[in-house]
Amino acid sequence: MDGDQDRREGGGVRVAEDGGAGVHTDARADARTGTSTDPTGTSTDPAGTPGDTLSDTPTHPDGTANGLRAGLDAPAESPSSRLLALFEEHRLTPTQRRIAHCLVRHAGEAPYLSSVEVAALAGVSQPSVTRFAVALGFDGYPALRARLRTLGLPVRTETEAEVHRNEYVGAVHAEITNLTRLAETLADPGPVGRAAALLADSRPLVVLGLRTGMAPARSFGYFAAKVLPEVRVLDEGGSLLGDRLDQARAAGATGLLCFALPRYPRELTDALRTAKDLGLRVVTIADGPFAPAAALSDAVLVAGVSGQLVFDSCGAPMLLGQVLLQAMCDITPGRAQARLEEFDRLAMERGLFEA
Numbered sequence: 001m002d003g004d005q006d007r008r009e010g011g012g013v014r015v016a017e018d019g020g021a022g023v024h025t026d027a028r029a030d031a032r033t034g035t036s037t038d039p040t041g042t043s044t045d046p047a048g049t050p051g052d053t054l055s056d057t058p059t060h061p062d063g064t065a066n067g068l069r070a071g072l073d074a075p076a077e078s079p080s081s082r083l084l085a086l087f088e089e090h091r092l093t094p095t096q097r098r099i100a101h102c103l104v105r106h107a108g109e110a111p112y113l114s115s116v117e118v119a120a121l122a123g124v125s126q127p128s129v130t131r132f133a134v135a136l137g138f139d140g141y142p143a144l145r146a147r148l149r150t151l152g153l154p155v156r157t158e159t160e161a162e163v164h165r166n167e168y169v170g171a172v173h174a175e176i177t178n179l180t181r182l183a184e185t186l187a188d189p190g191p192v193g194r195a196a197a198l199l200a201d202s203r204p205l206v207v208l209g210l211r212t213g214m215a216p217a218r219s220f221g222y223f224a225a226k227v228l229p230e231v232r233v234l235d236e237g238g239s240l241l242g243d244r245l246d247q248a249r250a251a252g253a254t255g256l257l258c259f260a261l262p263r264y265p266r267e268l269t270d271a272l273r274t275a276k277d278l279g280l281r282v283v284t285i286a287d288g289p290f291a292p293a294a295a296l297s298d299a300v301l302v303a304g305v306s307g308q309l310v311f312d313s314c315g316a317p318m319l320l321g322q323v324l325l326q327a328m329c330d331i332t333p334g335r336a337q338a339r340l341e342e343f344d345r346l347a348m349e350r351g352l353f354e355a
Contacts, residue, residue: 053085082151083107084170090136091262095309098122101131102165103148111148115141171308178304178316185302186323195299196327198281202255204230206248208278210237210268213259216314220257220321226343227329227336237267242274249278258284259292259321261305263315272296285317285324 071289087100102122103110113121115129115346118141122129133144199205205228209217214235221233232248234241256275260268269292275282276296284297287305294300301324303316329336347353 083110083148086147086151087136091307092132092135093263094310095124095128096132096135097307099124099129101310104167111145111151111154113145133274146301167308171306171313174306174308175313175315180320182303182316182320189327191299192301192324192327193302193330194325195283196282196331198298199255199257199324200328200331202281203252204228204232204248206245206253206275207231207233207259208257208268208271208275209233209235209259210265210271212261212263212312212314213265213268216259216261216318216321217257219318220259220325223322224325224328227325227339229339234271237265237271241267241271243281245271245274245278249280252281255281255283257321257324258282258293259317260284260291260295262287262312264292269293269296279321283324285320287317 012191062129062205083100083104092100099118099122102118106113106121110118115126115133119129121128130141133141134141136144138144138147203223207217207221207224209215217233217235220229224231230251232244232253234244256272258268258272272282272284272293273296282297283299284291284293285303286293289300289302289305301320303320305317306313306315
């Protein structure tokens with residue numbers, strides 16, 4: 001769990017057309033200077049990812065992977081702000097974020113706490129604190145503590161209101177940043193339209209989302225069922241997942257929409273391999289163009305996630321799913337409108353809603 005890779009996240013759209021390989025010129029610059037890491041810890045060359053990247057800008061304007069400080073407008077001299085600046089460049093696991101938030105809340109005394117004391121305050125094990133320090137690039141916790149002492153953190157302890165304002169306001173601004181970047185990339189509706197065309201005629205339409213991808217997959221499936229004849233949401237892993245893909249293909253499915261979000265379940269990648277073997281066209285909504293699922297997708301739509309809080313916020317990917325559904329409806333507007341009117345008629349007859 002502590003081997004999560006640092007990654008650049010951004011709002012953008014990548015579409016693989018005619019099986020073409022390669023990346024956009026801007027993305028090649030990144031590919032020459034680094035590699036991506038899959039969930040198994042294996043380093044892979046992102047330049048082999050098929051398709052064209054229209055945008056590979058980071059999720060946060062300061063280039064952070066974790067988003068711990070994106071949009072933060074707290075005073076520059078505040079202790080918590082200085083600590084956030086130290087953590088912001090790293091992709092941390094939920095446990096590691098918990099430790100980071102603990103240090104932020106105790107910024108004034110953080111340089112003098114032992115690893116055992118930090119573990120007790122954060123409610124984690126002492127080895128977790130050591131792994132946290134290593135994830136930040138230090139040899140161990142003593143080296144991290146030595147670094148904290150060079151930050152010139154004031155002894156004054158911030159109030160709870162000050163610390164929470166840093167975290168909560170920063171989380172909101174991080175999400176705003178993701179949505180702003182998504183809006184910028186959607187200025188060109190072509191890639192979303194082409195992705196919608198890959199899915200619009202699939203009967204049934206398969207929607208896949210495991211773990212963190214479960215919520216956006218269910219949300220998309222709920223609304224898609226109002227305008228499409230049949231939608232099958234696959235949100236549970238296990239040995240039956242392959243069977244359900246087989247059944248969907250036998251029923252006539254030709255397209256699959258996948259939500260691939262950190263920390264990229266291995267079962268999700270395996271399911272996409274099965275889907276490709278079955279001949280399904282795959283459109284993936286991911287947090288970056290080099291997510292493991294990208295190499296198995298015919299089109300990739302990118303919307304960043306926010307790592308400001310203990311768990312990621314996926315507002316932008318969920319919104320992008322709604323945009324994709326709108327584009328699918330626009331392909332056959334008459335059919336979509338007829339199904340919506342039929343739903344409204346039945347809802348009125350059954351008294352489903354109060355307003």
